[in-house]
Amino acid sequence: MTHILHRQIHAKLPLAVGGSGVELFDAEGRAYIDASGGAAVSCLGHGHVDVIEAIKAQTEKLAYAHTSFFTNEPAERLADRLIAGAPEGISHVYFVSGGSEANEAALKMARQYFVEKGELQRRNIIARRQSYHGNTLGTLATGGNEWRRDPFRPLLIDTHHIDPCYAYRYRKPGESEEDYAARAAGALEEKILELGPETVMAFVAEPVVGATAGAVPPVAGYFGRIREICDRYGVLLLLDEVMCGMGRTGTMHACEQDGVAPDLMTIAKGLGGGYQPIGAVLLSREIFDAFANGSGFFQHGHTYICHPVACAAALAVQEVIERDDLLANVRSMGTYLRERLEARFGNHPHVGDIRGRGLFLGLELVADRSTKEPFDPALKLNARIKKEAMARGLMIYPSGGTIDGSRGDHVLLAPPFILDEVSADAIVERLGDAVDAAVA
Numbered sequence: 001m002t003h004i005l006h007r008q009i010h011a012k013l014p015l016a017v018g019g020s021g022v023e024l025f026d027a028e029g030r031a032y033i034d035a036s037g038g039a040a041v042s043c044l045g046h047g048h049v050d051v052i053e054a055i056k057a058q059t060e061k062l063a064y065a066h067t068s069f070f071t072n073e074p075a076e077r078l079a080d081r082l083i084a085g086a087p088e089g090i091s092h093v094y095f096v097s098g099g100s101e102a103n104e105a106a107l108k109m110a111r112q113y114f115v116e117k118g119e120l121q122r123r124n125i126i127a128r129r130q131s132y133h134g135n136t137l138g139t140l141a142t143g144g145n146e147w148r149r150d151p152f153r154p155l156l157i158d159t160h161h162i163d164p165c166y167a168y169r170y171r172k173p174g175e176s177e178e179d180y181a182a183r184a185a186g187a188l189e190e191k192i193l194e195l196g197p198e199t200v201m202a203f204v205a206e207p208v209v210g211a212t213a214g215a216v217p218p219v220a221g222y223f224g225r226i227r228e229i230c231d232r233y234g235v236l237l238l239l240d241e242v243m244c245g246m247g248r249t250g251t252m253h254a255c256e257q258d259g260v261a262p263d264l265m266t267i268a269k270g271l272g273g274g275y276q277p278i279g280a281v282l283l284s285r286e287i288f289d290a291f292a293n294g295s296g297f298f299q300h301g302h303t304y305i306c307h308p309v310a311c312a313a314a315l316a317v318q319e320v321i322e323r324d325d326l327l328a329n330v331r332s333m334g335t336y337l338r339e340r341l342e343a344r345f346g347n348h349p350h351v352g353d354i355r356g357r358g359l360f361l362g363l364e365l366v367a368d369r370s371t372k373e374p375f376d377p378a379l380k381l382n383a384r385i386k387k388e389a390m391a392r393g394l395m396i397y398p399s400g401g402t403i404d405g406s407r408g409d410h411v412l413l414a415p416p417f418i419l420d421e422v423s424a425d426a427i428v429e430r431l432g433d434a435v436d437a438a439v440a
């Protein structure tokens with residue numbers, strides 16, 4: 001009998017006792033290939049000696065020093081490294097303990113930026129449907145997943161949502177990619193004009209949508225147009241790379257592949273690879289200057305910001321990624337895994353779409369491929385696939401509500417960057433069996 005309030009209260013979870021490379025082990029001696037990196041977290045896999053050593057060394061030296069008294073070495077070094085590799089215009093970092101905290105802080109930065117500039121009427125947030133930005137009240141209000149928001153609606157601030165860029169579901173038959181990019185991005189301009197440009201504070205989007213829709217990349221040109229529209233109306237662009245960032249898509253930041261630089265960017269999961277809880281906001285020089293030349297402080301804070309051990313762990317993770325050239329492996333193994341998925345599921349009667357970038361891949365499940373009709377949500381197909389996969393020693397990240405928060409199922413794959421062909425083949429084989437057993 002557990003005294004922990006687990007998310008799935010009645011689920012009987014195996015007890016994780018160890019991990020090595022791409023595998024996790026439970027107390028009964030079973031091994032599971034971690035094909036989702038938990039929730040796209042474990043980018044280096046498990047038990048990495050270099051990261052463990054860095055954590056030990058930092059803990060012995062200095063475990064904690066409150067940021068109202070001190071800065072600390074690992075935080076300063078990690079910030080230098082992140083800024084050296086950041087998109088153009090980004091000049092500073094704010095460290096927190098996870099993705100929701102990062103987005104919450106970024107939203108407050110956006111608001112304070114306009115307060116510093118005297119544009120007090122700028123308060124509206126525009127985001128996209130089928131998005132997830134966190135579970136705190138501000139980020140939940142920002143996200144567009146209705147199922148997650150529903151019970152808490154009376155507590156949520158007013159936000160505004162446009163359709164996502166999701167070609168499989170929203171691109172019209174015969175519509176060119178360019179026309180679709182223009183139409184999907186045009187929805188932002190319409191919304192800004194409807195609300196009044198002088199009231200809009202930020203547009204928030206995941207460059208590649210993760211948890212709510214299963215690795216949905218934008219079509220070419222979409223984010224370029226989004227950037228132009230934000231600039232036209234003085235709206236800040238906040239890119240949430242909590243899940244898709246830090247190398248997951250084959251480049252350090254997913255937005256590099258779209259040729260855009262945000263005003264604010266949030267990162268988390270792959271930053272510390274699960275070795276410590278950590279997230280961060282990357283902010284532009286312009287926002288920093290508004291604070292520095294204005295009130296001189298950021299009116300926010302948490303007890304564990306810039307945590308020395310978390311920063312040391314993240315620094316070690318990022319150094320290993322660079323030293324071992326793991327982004328090259330993300331790109332080549334991403335191509336390999338995708339080819340294997342296409343070979344196994346390309347003609348599968350219940351797989352409508354195979355998509356993603358790098359080692360961030362998704363499958364959308366459909367009852368009927370020709371009509372794209374989803375499965376009946378009452379079947380809870382995504383939960384069945386997860387159960388079948390776990391029984392076969394495979395961790396994947398399936399979810400429901402893919403289409404509109406209530407209908408549709410997908411499977412998300414985000415294996416460690418150290419993946420090799422043998423493990424990739426095993427993932428596809430076990431996933432194929434799990435999907436077949438679940439739809440049978």
Ligand code: PMP
Pocket residue numbers: 039098099100101103132133134135206210211240241242243244268269
């Ligand atoms: N943004 C995105 C895109 C995410 O995928 C997540 C987590 N799934 C979050 C924010 C929230 O991060 P956390 O769970 O660390 O609070």
